[in-house]
Amino acid sequence: MLPTMPRVDETGAAELSALLEKRVLQCLGEAGGWLPFDRYMAMALYEPGLGYYARGAPIFGAWPGGPGSSDFVTAPELSPLFGAALARQVAEVLRLGGLHEVIEFGAGSGALAEQLLDGLRRAGVPLRRYAIVELPGALRARQQARLARFGPLVQWLDAWPEEPDEQAAGAPAGLQAVVVGNEVLDAMPVKLLHWDGREWFERGVVVAAPDAARRLAFGDRPTALRPPRAAEALPGAVLEIHPQGAAFVATLASRLTRGAAFFIDYGFPQAEYYHPQRHQGTLMGHRAHRSHSDAGDLLTAPGSMDITAHVDFTAMALAAQDAGAEVVGYTTQARFLLNCGLLELLQAADVRAVAAAQKLLTEHEMGELFKVLAFARGLVFPAAGPLGFVAGDRTHML
Template sequence: MPAHRPVAAATLPEPSADARAASEALASDIAGSIAAAGGWIGLDRFMEFALYRPGLGYYGGGASKFGAAGDYVTAPELSPTFAQTLAAQLQQLQACCPAQIIEVGGGSGKLACDLLLELERQRGLPETYAILELSGELRRRQRDTIGHRVPHLLSRVRWLEELPERFSGVVLANEVLDAMPARLVRWHADGISERGVTVAGGRFAWADRPAGGPLLDRARALAAECGIGRPYLSEIALAAQAWVTQWARILDQGVLLLIDYGFPRREYYHPQRDAGTLMCHYRHHAHDDPFYLPGLQDITVHVDFTAIVESGCSEGLDLLGYTTQSAFLFNCGLTDILARTPVDDTLRYLPLANAVQKLVSPAEMGELFKVMALGKRISAPLRGFSTGDRSASL
C-alpha cells in the first residue's frame, strides 16, 4: 500500500484512526488498479477513484464535507441568501419553460431546502424538484436534511442516480464541474505528454507518458490558440465538456445554469498560470497534493468556461449569459433580500452581512466564481445577466 506523500509547507490536521484506515484502504485499492493498468493511470482515473469510489471515495464515503465541520464552505452553506437570490432567476425561468428543476450534486441538501422555502414564499414551487446524486451516502444526508428542515416539502423531492433520457426545465449545477476528473498535460521542448500517476518507492508519484488521441489533438489546438509556451503544465477537462454535451442532447427546452470557479480560455491558459489549477481541500486547508490522504480530501480543477460553452453550443444550446457571481446575485435582487433583515437587528444582520460580503467580494467568491446559462428554446433575456455580462470574453 502506498505511503502518503507529505504535503509541502503545510501542517494539516490529523484524521481519526477510522478515517486514516479508510484512506489507506482506498490507497491500496488505487495502487492495485495502477498495477493492473500496467503501472500507470491518468489523473482523471486517479480522481475517479479518490473522489467517487463507492464507500471509500471522497464523495462516496461518509465523511463530513461541507461547512465548518467539513473541508470547505460552499455558497449555500454560507447563507440562505444565496438560494433566496438564486430563486429569483429560477422564478423567471419557470415562466419560460416547464417548472421542473434538477439540482446536480445536491451537497448537504441545504441549497434544496433554501430554494424550496423561498420559491414557496413566492408561490412559485416547481412541479418537480429532483436531485441528481451518485453518492448513496449523500442522498441519505440530503433526505435527512430536507426531512428535518422542510418536512412539508420532502414529498416534492425525488432523487436520480443517472441522467434522464429527456428533460425540459432548469438544470442547476453549483460547484459540480470543478470536481469532474481532468487530464493533466505537460507541454515541453520534446513534445506533449500526459502526466499521470504511478507507484514508486511505495508512494504515489507523478509520471509522464506521450499524449495521444483526442487529448493530443486538444493539447495541440490549445497551444496554437493560446500561444502556450514550453515548459507548461495544465489540465484539460474532457469529462466536463462531455457532460455538458450530454445535457445538450437531453434538454428539449430549458436552461443549464452553471455556477463554479474558473476563467475564459485565454485567462485559464495564461502564461503566468504555468503550473495549472489543480487544488485540494482538507479541513479548510488548500494545497496542491492530490496524493495526500486519498478519499479524505476534495480534488478540484478550475473550469475552462470557453470549453464549456463550445461543448454546449456545438450541440444546439445557446449562450444566454456569463458573468461573475457578484454581478449575478446583485442582478437577481441581493440587496432586496438583504434588506428583509433590519439593520438594527444586529444579532441577525451582522452575520448575514458578513456572509453576503464573502459571496460578492472580489477578494472572496464574487469574482473568481462565475455563472453561465446555456439554454434551448429560451428567448427572454435572463435577469441574472442584465448587467455585467462577460460573454464577449469567452
C-alpha cells in the same frame, strides 16, 4: 469554495485511505502500471465507500467554531441568501417556459435545494418535482434528512433522466426543466498535460520507487492530446483539460429540449485559463483548512482531501453550443446575484447575515473568481437576457 477549519472526526480516515491506495495499486497493476490522472481523481473522489465524497464525513458545513466544521464552505453553506437570489432566476425561467421541474446536480449537503425550494414557495411558483442527481450514495442520506419536510416533491435520480425514446408514450420529449449546479463542474475529473518544451505528455499515476516517501507518483506518457492555446505553453507547463466536464455539459445540452441550465463555479475563459502566467494549472486539494497546490500532496492518503480544478468556461460554453443549446449568459457571481436582487434581500437581513452574504460578493472572496454560465433551449428570453445577466454580461469574453 473557501477553506475552513479542520474536521473534528478523523476516525478511520487513515484506514480508508490505506484501503483506497491499495485499490489504486491494484488498478495500476491491471492497467499495465499507468493510470491517467482523471481515472485516479475519479477514484480519489468517488470510489464507493472510500472516495472523498463517498465516505459520509462532514465535508460540507459551517464556518469555524460551529458544529460540524468542515474542509471548505460553499456559497449556499455560507449564506441562505445565495439560494434565495438564485431562486428568483429559477422562478423567471419556470414561469417563462411554463415549466414545473428543477434538477440539481451535485447537491452536497442539500443546502441549496432547501434554499431554492423555500424561495420558489415564497414566490408562489408551483413545482411538480425537485430532482437531485448525486454520485455518491453517502450524500443522499444527508440530503434526505435535510429535505424531509418537502415530502415527495424532492426525488433522487440514480442516472440521467430518461431519454426521449425511453419515455412513456405521450410524455413530453427530453428534459423540460431548470437545471442548477453549484461547484459541480470543478469536482469533475480532469486530465493533466505536461509540455517539456519539445513534446506533450499526458501525466498519470504510477507506482513510486521503493525508496520514495509515498507509494504513488506521477508518470508521463507521450500523447496526441493538446490543451487549447497549446502554442502559448511555456516549457515545464502542467495544464488541465476537461473532457469529462465537457461531455457532461454536452449530454445535458443535447437532452434539454425546453429550459435552461445555470452552473456556478470558480474558473475563467480560455484566454485567462491557459495564459502563460498560469503555467502550473489550477489543480488543487483541500484538506482541513489548508489548500494544497503541490500536486504531489494529491497522491498522499487518497480520498482524504478534495481535489478540484478551476472550470474552463469557454470549453463548457462550446460543449453546450455544439450540442444545440444557446449560451444565454456568463458573468461573475457578484454581478449575477446583484442582478437577481441580492441587495434587496439584504435589507431584511440582520448584521451577521449581511456579513456572510458579503463574502458572496466581494472581489477577493467569491465575487469575482466565481462565475455563472447559463445555457438554454426552446425559450425566448427578454432582449436583455435572463434576469441574472441583465447588466454586466461577459459572454463575449468566452
